[in-house]
Amino acid sequence: MATKIPFYLFLLCIVSLLQVFGLSHLTLFEVSPDAISVLLAFIAVTIGQRAGTSFGFAAGIITGLLSGNMGLAMLARTTEGFIAGFFNIPENSHATSKQKTKRMYSALLTASFLANAVFAAGYNPLGLTPLYRIIVLGLLESLLTLVLAFIANRWLMRKTFSD
Amino acid sequence: MRKFFNVFNRHNTWLLFALYCAISFLFIKLQNDDALSKAKNGGIEFTALITDKLLSYGYLLNLKQENDRLMQVNTDLLARVINLDAAVTDEKNIRKIVADSTVNASNFIMARVVSRRFSDRENILLIDAGWKKGVRKDMTVLTPQGLVGRVTTVSENYARVMPVIHTDFKVCVVSDTSSSLGVLAWSGGREFIAQMEHVPISSRLKVNEGVLTSDFSTFAVRGIPVGRVVRITPDKLFYTVDVRLAVDFASLSWVLVAPLKTEPEKAMMTSDNSTEIPLP
Numbered sequence: 001m002a003t004k005i006p007f008y009l010f011l012l013c014i015v016s017l018l019q020v021f022g023l024s025h026l027t028l029f030e031v032s033p034d035a036i037s038v039l040l041a042f043i044a045v046t047i048g049q050r051a052g053t054s055f056g057f058a059a060g061i062i063t064g065l066l067s068g069n070m071g072l073a074m075l076a077r078t079t080e081g082f083i084a085g086f087f088n089i090p091e092n093s094h095a096t097s098k099q100k101t102k103r104m105y106s107a108l109l110t111a112s113f114l115a116n117a118v119f120a121a122g123y124n125p126l127g128l129t130p131l132y133r134i135i136v137l138g139l140l141e142s143l144l145t146l147v148l149a150f151i152a153n154r155w156l157m158r159k160t161f162s163d
Numbered sequence: 164m165r166k167f168f169n170v171f172n173r174h175n176t177w178l179l180f181a182l183y184c185a186i187s188f189l190f191i192k193l194q195n196d197d198a199l200s201k202a203k204n205g206g207i208e209f210t211a212l213i214t215d216k217l218l219s220y221g222y223l224l225n226l227k228q229e230n231d232r233l234m235q236v237n238t239d240l241l242a243r244v245i246n247l248d249a250a251v252t253d254e255k256n257i258r259k260i261v262a263d264s265t266v267n268a269s270n271f272i273m274a275r276v277v278s279r280r281f282s283d284r285e286n287i288l289l290i291d292a293g294w295k296k297g298v299r300k301d302m303t304v305l306t307p308q309g310l311v312g313r314v315t316t317v318s319e320n321y322a323r324v325m326p327v328i329h330t331d332f333k334v335c336v337v338s339d340t341s342s343s344l345g346v347l348a349w350s351g352g353r354e355f356i357a358q359m360e361h362v363p364i365s366s367r368l369k370v371n372e373g374v375l376t377s378d379f380s381t382f383a384v385r386g387i388p389v390g391r392v393v394r395i396t397p398d399k400l401f402y403t404v405d406v407r408l409a410v411d412f413a414s415l416s417w418v419l420v421a422p423l424k425t426e427p428e429k430a431m432m433t434s435d436n437s438t439e440i441p442l443p
Contacts, residue, residue, distance in 0.1 A: 021213055049176045057183040064190075065206035070199065071191030078183040085176065122191070 005051075008043055012055060015039045016062040023148075031141040033148040034112060036063065040077065041084040041108040041149070045100075049085020056081020072122040080115035084108065101153060108149050112142040256417040259307065271419040272296050277321070279415065288312065288324040290418060298322045301382045303421040309388040309409030310334065310376060311418050322420070327389070328354045328412055335379035336389050336406075343368040344377060347389055347406060354412055357390065359404035364397055374406050384421055 019035045026032050036059050044052025059081070060074030067073060087107030089100055116138040124133055193199055222229065257273065274292035292298045294317050304311040304324045312326035313334075325332050328349045336347045336359060343366040345359040362368055372392045376383040394405040 017213075020210060021217060050179060053176060053180050053183060057186075060187065065202060066210050068203045068207045070203060070206075071187050071189070071194055074190060075184060075187035078180065078187060082176070082180045 004047070008039075008047075008055065009058065012036075012039060012059055013062060016059060016066065020063065020066045028144065029137070029140060031137050031144060033144040034141065035148060035152075036077070037080060037108060037112040037115065037145050038149045038152055040081045041087075041104060041111055042152075044081050044084035044111070045087050045089055045104050045107050048088050049082065052081035052085040052088075053078055054081070056084075069123060072119060075122070076115045076119040079118050080111045083114050084111035104153070105146060105149060109142050109146055112145050113138050116141055252416065270422050272298055274298070274322070274418055274420055276415050276418060279412075286326065286329050287315075288326055288415070288418075290322050290324055290420070291320065292420060293318045293320040293322055295319050298420050299423050302423050303376075303383045303387065304418050305387050305421060306410055306415070306418055308411070309390065310383065311410055311412075311415065313382050314420065324418075326412060327357060327408060327410070334383055334389070335377045336374045337377040337385075338368055338392065339373040339375055341367040341369065341372060343372075344379070345404065347374065355408050356393070357406050357408055359392070359406050360401070362402040362404050364400060364402060366402065368392065368395060368402060368404065370395055382423075387421075 015035050015038075023035050024032050040052060040056050040059060043055050056077040056079070057074060060077035061070070063077065064070030064073035084107040087103050087110070089095060089103055093100075095103070117134045120130065120133045120138060124130070128137070190199065194203075253275070272292050274290035274296075276288055277291045278287075278289035280287055288304075288311070290298075290304070298314060298317050300314055300317055302314040304314060304326075310327055312324045312329070312332060314322050315325045316323040327334070327347070330349060330351060333346050333348050335344070337344050343362055345362040347357055347359050349357040359374060370392050374389045374392060376385055376387040376389060378385040388409045390406040390408040392404055393407045396403040396405075
């Protein structure tokens with residue numbers, strides 16, 4: 001596991017840059033899919049809650065530095081990694097591939113929604129009502145991220161969640 | 164102490180989360196701090212730099228389309244500039260013609276020179292006024308500066324003009340000071356010099372005299388300036404007179420077409436097969 005950490009850190013940097021400079025421009029009703037959430041959920045589900053929390057914190061530092069909203073980004077991402085960690089699949093799990101994938105999607109949806117809620121509570125640049133911002137846009141963003149996770153699962157993570 | 168470590172080991176994830184949250188809150192609290200502001204500014208600058216680079220690469224990738232678009236814009240603007248320039252020049256020429264007090268332009272037809280061919284095979288002017296506007300064959304074409312030529316062919320909207328600088332063109336002229344008569348013709352060569360023929364050696368024609376159309380002309384009204392005498396060379400019986408033409412054919416753009424000279428009686432009398440007209 002320890003050998004994977006530098007690789008995941010490197011991947012986190014790449015995905016953060018991809019998110020800030022690429023995916024954040026693909027907006028639909030003011031929201032965009034979040035690749036960092038997918039990676040955090042993946043790390044938290046496959047490695048563990050502690051790793052998920054720490055990687056969330058690191059992701060918060062990177063995205064916070066790039067977006068200029070450091071504290072809130074760190075808090076939201078840390079929460080995201082921590083929440084996703086509750087859906088962790090132990091290494092000796094006998095769960096099927098389908099069950100693992102389902103757990104991954106559940107972790108992503110929950111963590112992404114809550115992280116979005118944390119972020120929305122502290123930062124509302126469009127001046128939207130909190131309910132609309134948290135419920136409607138939060139759900140929409142989580143669903144878009146889920147679509148992204150579905151694509152990532154089809155092309156990148158299939159091997160990890162195999163039986 | 165061992166108890167504390169046991170608790171810490173058991174709940175380390177929660178404690179870690181709490182620690183990270185505390186740090187995050189600290190960052191939120193100190194977000195206006197100088198050091199944090201510098202870090203934030205650095206991050207924003209980096210983001211802006213990367214975005215700018217990405218945009219410039221995107222611009223490079225779309226350079227061909229951008230070039231095509233700019234070329235189209237340039238073409239449109241060029242067409243507009245050309246149209247506006249032409250309109251300004253036309254307006255200037257019209258004003259110049261109308262403002263000239265020496266020519267009464269009220270009965271004249273104004274026309275624009277739409278084509279001019281000056282070659283060893285053809286030497287004509289084409290004007291954009293035809294019989295629809297009242298232009299008839301043999302009408303005089305002139306500008307305020309002087310005689311241009313005569314109409315030879317007329318269509319509905321256009322007319323061909325034989326200019327003074329055509330070897331078949333001849334017009335009776337008279338000098339303004341000594342009233343010396345002659346026939347103006349052009350024998351080729353320089354397009355601004357014509358020759359005044361049949362000026363007898365006895366005439367008192369001088370250099371620098373103005374030359375006008377005379378009343379003897381069958382098509383041109385009298386008094387139209389033609390040019391100025393620039394050289395007189397005596398021959399056995401006649402002078403060879405060079406006349407610098409008043410009209411600059413190289414920059415001719417607008418002309419006037421004078422009404423037809425209607426003197427059927429005079430034409431009949433001057434023609435060889437004239438019959439005697441009964442006295443009223």
